[in-house]
Amino acid sequence: MRTTGGRRQSVPVGVIIExxxxxxxxxxxxxxxxxxIPGAPPLDSDGEWKLLRQGDGWAQYHAATLELKIFGGETEGYRKNLSEEQPFVYIVLSPGExxxxxEVMPLLATACPYEAExxxxxxxxxVEGVPMPPEIVAWIQDFVDKYHVEVLFKKRKNKPHDPRKGGFGKPPIRKGTRQ
Known part of the structure; x- marks a missing residue:
């Protein structure tokens, strides 16, 4: 499995489409x-899908090899995904133009459920999730352990009204005065 270092890492994954x-x-x-498939080689230069298996009324193809990229700023999404009983790699398929x-082309592989959404x-x-292989779970868990920074929720407070700054709409009507 090939990865790049730092707060941005990636690994090639082969996308299997049925x-x-x-x-x-x-x-x-x-x-x-x-x-x-973690660490899958790229497809041939002609881009032809490789038939892997087939049965009565179905066929599975290695349709593309995409980079599964993870970023230090998205660790909250990865934590959410890893906390589920079955973590997923989300695949985005786009219609062939x-x-x-x-008819469909693999566009993106992501481990962040918020990006997939x-x-x-x-x-x-x-957009569908496929089971995350154990080696990718371990890789992402290590990344989250290294780079996640807990951000505390900070509720915004309304500032009190300052009468010197004016108000909304028309000025109030004062009784007994003519203008």
Whole structure:
């Protein structure tokens, strides 16, 4: 497993995508990420997916090798992910834009659930978590132990009104005076 040092680290992960046939008049099959392979080599220069396994109505492909990047400023998200019973690597799939491209293309691999959630705002993209391999769990836990800084919640307080600075809207109407 290759990583870079410091508060920004990365490791290559192979993204395994499954195509499954479905009974639907508008769509022939669904695509979903199913696994990641830590330290996977990049695909050939032609970018062709590698068929890994197939069965009756399904096939799994090594679709891409992406960099799983972690940053010192996002350790709270990694802690949240690692605290779950099953931590995930989140994969973002984007629709293929060109005619010669597959229907979906792996766009991003992240260990931060907050970053993954931000990609769900685009209805075109598929965002799913796959089980995090033990070696990646250990790598991220070590990173969090080294770089996490607890930030205390600080409630903002309203400042008291200063009458010398004026108020909102029109000045008050004073009784008995003409203007």
């Amino acid at each position: 195509r499954r046939e479905i009974d639907n008049p508008w769509q022939y099959y669904t695509w979903s990420p199913v696994a990641v 060109e005619a010669d491209e597959p 931000s990609y769900t705002e685009d209805s075109e993209q598929i």
